[in-house]
Amino acid sequence: MKYIAIEEFCSHHGVEITLIREFAAFGLVPLHVENNREFLPDKAITRLERTLRLFRDLDVNKEGIEVILRMRKQLKKLRREHEKLLNRLQQLENPGIARNYIIQEIDLE
Template sequence: MESQELIIVDVFCQEYQIEINFIHDLEEFGLIETVVVQEQKYLLKNQLAFIEKIIRMHNDLHINKEGIEVILDLLEKNKQLENQIKNLKERINLYE
């Protein structure tokens, strides 16, 4: 994994003015992944938008980590249902 694909957790937390414990809690909940390289924790750059979304839910909407977990699960299920509907519509169109 190349170093430009990783963001140091400490630097990220300073930039976004959040506590490091928040990132650790998100990781414990299984909402995000971190990578340890030479005893330094990093976030994956491709998760940045997702983590920003979580931070906005937490800071702007005052949703706790449990609530964020539920919301993200529901959003994922909604996405799966939308894909299923799309596939079913395509199958129906074949018979029209």
């Protein structure tokens, strides 16, 4: 797994390190500590950027951000399940034809 130093992220995004630590303490983003330095997993960068937008641009508090991110994750899961069910229904209706429906994703960013 790749990591980015928290200082680098904060400098690039113009945000205080203490805010990222608060998000991490609240469970919104993971932090990795090595040799007394804090790092963000690269896979968490998009989530953290989304969290920052909700916090700064829309003035959503940490509790609200947690709810929004959880609901977003559930919505993605439901979309995948819906797509699987549509594919299965198509197979049952037309057993000789293996078609796949493509569900257009709505970007929630």
